[in-house]
Amino acid sequence: MNEMSEPIRNDSQRGLEPLAISVVIIVLIANGWISYANSQRLRKYDRWVSHTHQVLFHVESYQASLIDAETGGRGFLLTGDESFLEPYESGIAAVAVELEAVDRLTEDGSSQQMLLPKLKAAGEAALAQLAMMVADRRDGELTQQEVMVAVAEGKRLMDQLRELVSQFGSEERELLRSRESEAAELNQNFVTTTMLSTLVGLALVGGIIAIIQRNRRRTEQAAAEISDQRKRADEARANKLVSDRQLADFVEQVSDYAIFLIGPDLKAASWNRGVEQVLGYTEEEFLGRDILEAIFLPESVADGTAQGEFVIAKKEGEANDDRWMKRKGGQAFWASGITTAVFDDAGKLLGFNKVLRNLTDRKLAEEELKALAAELSEADRNKTMFLATLAHELRNPLSPIKNTVQLLSRSKLNQDVQELLDVMERQVEQMARLIDDLMDVSRISRGKVELRREWVPLRGIVDSAVEASAGLMAGNGQRFSLQWNVGDLYMLADPARISQVISNLLNNASKYSPENTPITLQVNRVDGLEDGSLAEMIVSDEGIGIAEAEQDEVFKMFSQLAESVERGSSGLGIGLTLVKNFIEMHGGSVAVFSEGVGRGSQFTVRLPVVDAAEVQTTTEVFVDTVTVIKSFRVLVVDDSRSITFVMERLLKSLGQTVQTAVNGLLAVDAMKTFDPQIVFSDISMPGMNGYELAKYIRATPAFSDLYLVAMTGFGQPTDREKAIQAGFDDHVVKPVDFSVIERLLRQRSQ
Known part of the structure; x- marks a missing residue:
């Protein structure tokens, strides 16, 4: 009997396990559902309470803003002090914002929505009456009695408004108390439900413990598995130690x-x-x-x-x-x-x-590279200084030669002598251009070239370039023709640089073409491009031509064509380099074409242009008058006696009284007795240089009106700035053209 009942009890006990688990699950689900429902309702009421607090806050802010506006306005009405208008204006600005917030927050409240229009109307009436009084007060149209009446009326309206605000706030507070009461009741229910659920859960713990006891064997089995896992972990740790030792051995090696x-x-x-x-x-x-x-x-x-x-x-x-x-x-x-x-x-x-x-070897190599870079930088600086000095030293002898030729040209000479003078003048001009090209190359290599862009007519630039090159082409016996195939075009460019480009191309054509051959400058317009229209300028000649293999090299610095070297007509090899750089700086392009040696050359320049109608220009009419050059006392200071000798005769031919000095110290002595009105001075001189002389002259009151001109071979923009800072009125570069001296004297004569 007992032996038979034991299996039955075991079976019934085993049947209790899923039943207990099912009960626990049901209780947990019910508890979770009740807790969730209560928490949702509680959060809902919390939101309503928070919402009511927000409404009260904005109602109170609305009332405070009205009070600020009414107080500020009343203060201004009584005193006329503008400072009271600051709270008045800020209060008015805040009223609309706060009222809009109240309206938005009470959309679902019928009683508030019924009261809100009255509140809004009363506020608007009070503010409108106050705004009218403030405006009249500003215009001075209110008497003191009217001010008092207006203040009283404003107070009456504000009292009515306060009553409405108080009524609105009372209803909202009553609503707040109701919601807080409901929330408290719900919270109590939530706590009660939670406690009951907890008690039920505790009651089920006994059943869970029984289940755990019955699963002891499984626990023991799990412990055995854990022991096995620990054993495997120990083996893994031992393997890691071996791996670490191997890594250590590797690092050691x-x-x-x-x-x-x-x-x-x-x-x-x-x-x-x-x-x-x-x-x-x-x-x-x-x-x-x-x-x-x-x-x-x-x-x-x-x-x-x-x-x-x-x-x-x-x-x-x-x-x-x-x-x-x-x-x-x-x-x-x-x-x-x-x-x-x-x-x-x-x-x-x-x-x-x-x-x-x-990494010592690499570090030393880097230091060597830095030292080499420093040496190259120093070499570049030395090259720049050499070019500047070279230009200065070359300009010094050119100046008296050029001035002598110009002085002789003013005399009546026979045809042969005049032709010789023309040859000399052209060669001097060519030498001056070579010097200028050298300096331009130096500035481009250092990135110091600045373009002075302006809207200029293309025809003016072309005419200037043709005029500059006409003498050379005529002297070489060549026939020049200009084919102008465009209308009135303008370009945004530095006119001096573009004129220099065209002149360089014409000079090259003349230099490498035989006598009695044509040189053509053709100007066309290219339309239909994405970036607008282009001016196309083609310089063609029938000269020595360029071999196909050399056409890619002509724009490189110091490039020399084999044919030009053999004929003895090679130059410095920098003119076309300048052409390419200046054109590309203007957003254009330059290309060369030649059918081969002896077949002539063709250079094509393309630059952006616009029609004259697209350029806003102001046209002014000037009446040119020729100013008669007055007679001045002129002091010429230069350590080159050749320059002072020629300058003295040039100036005397223009009716000037001239005295010379070979350095600054002698110039100072001469000024004490000569009392000059104009001084032309070199910069680099022994004893006292030109800068020191200029500073001395500007520091001496007796010479305050003296016109001081720097006359030097240093022609870079920084040299001009340095001369002006030292006290010079103007700066001219040797060799000084006769027309420049005339222009300076005419300006001074005015």
């Missing part, structure tokens, strides 16, 4: 990198082959050694740089240490590497990992 550990006391805690290779220490010599003393230079330790590396690594996790360090014996080397801080799980510093590599 690395010879290109010094890889080692440093303790928190900054003493070496490990060693590898790289330490001996890079730093020169054996394992016995290195372990336990003070790292600061072992590998850092004394000056790095003295200034704190070495210690700072470990401070940074500790703070930021790592620190780079690319710097000069030392090997055993004190030999310095350039080290590149990293220092990494090592911490335990609690954040305690265990030490540092350090990796170093000897």
Whole structure:
């Protein structure tokens, strides 16, 4: 009987397990559902309470803004003080905002929505009456009595408004009390339900414990499995130790990198082959050694740089240490590497990992490159200075030659002598242009060229370039023709540079073409492009031509054509370089075409242009009058006696009284007795240079009205600025053209 009932009890007990679990699940689900429903309702009521608080806040803010506006307005009405209008205006601005917020927040409240129009109408009436009184007060149209009446009326309206606001607030507060009461009741229900659910859960714990007891065997089985897992983990840990040992052995064998550990006391805690290779220490010599003393230079330790590396690594996790360090014996080397801080799980510093590599050879190579770059930069500066000095020294002898030719040209000469003078003048002009080209190349190579762009007519630029080159082409016996195939076009350009480009191309055509051959400048217009219209200027000749293999080289600096060298007509090889650079700086292009040697050449320049109608220009009519040159006392100062000799005769031919001096000191002596009205002075002179002379003249009251002109071979923009800063009124570059001297004298005569 007993033996039969035992299995029955066991079966019934086993049947209780799913039943208990089912009950627990049902209770948990019910508890969760009730809790969720109560929490949702509680959150809903919390939102309504918060919503009511917001309505009250905006109602009170609305009332405060009305009070601010009414107080400020009343203060202004009573005193006329404009400072009261600041709270008045800010209050009016805030009223609309706060009322809109109240309207939005009470959209679902019928009683508030019924009261809100009255509140809004009362506020608008009060503010309208107050605004009218403020305006009249500003215009001075209110008497004191009217002001008092207006203040009283405004107070009456504000009292009515306060009553409406109070009524609105009372209803909202009543609503708040109702919602808070409902929320409190719901919260109590929530607490009660939670407690009941907890008690039910505790009641079920007994059943769960019984289930756990019955699962003891399973627990024991799980413990066995855990033991097996621990065993496998121990095996994995042992394998990791083997792996770490293999890694340590690998690191120890690395010879290109010094890889080692440093303790928190900054003493070496490990060693590898790289330490001996890079730093020169054996394992016995290195372990336990003070790292600061072992590998850092004394000056790095003295200034704190070495210690700072470990401070940074500790703070930021790592620190780079690319710097000069030392090997055993004190030999310095350039080290590149990293220092990494090592911490335990609690954040305690265990030490540092350090990796170093000897990159002395690369560092020395970099230093050599820097030194080479510095040498090249210095060479470039020396080249620039050489070109400036060369231009100055070349301009000095050109100046008296040019002035002598111009002076002789003013005399009546026979035809042969006049032709010789024309040849000399053309050659002097060519030499001056070569000097200017040299300086332009120097400025372009240093990026110092500045374009002075303006809207200019294309025809004016072309005419200026043709005029500059006409003498050379006529002297060489060539026939020039201009084919103008366009209308009135304008371009945004530096007219001097574009004229220089066209002139250079015409001069090249003349230089490399035989006598009695045509040279043509054809100007066309190219339309239908995405970027607008282009002016196309084609310079054609029937000269020596260019071999096909050399056509890609002609625009390179100092390029020389083989044919021109053989004929003895080669130049400096910079003219076409300037052409290409100036055209590209203007957003244009230049190309060359030749059918070969002896077949002539054709250079095509394209630049952006617009029609004259697209350019806003102001046309003014000027009446030119010729100013008669007055007679002045002129002092010429230059250490070149040739220049002073020619300048003296040029100026005397213009009716001037002239005296000369060969340096600044003699000029100062001459000024005491000569009392000049105009001084032409060189810059580079022994004793006292031109800058010092200019400063002396400007510091002497007796010479305050003296007209001072710098006359020098230094022609860069910075040279002109330096001359003006020193006190010169004007700056001209040698060789000085006769027309320039005439222009300066006419300006002074005015």
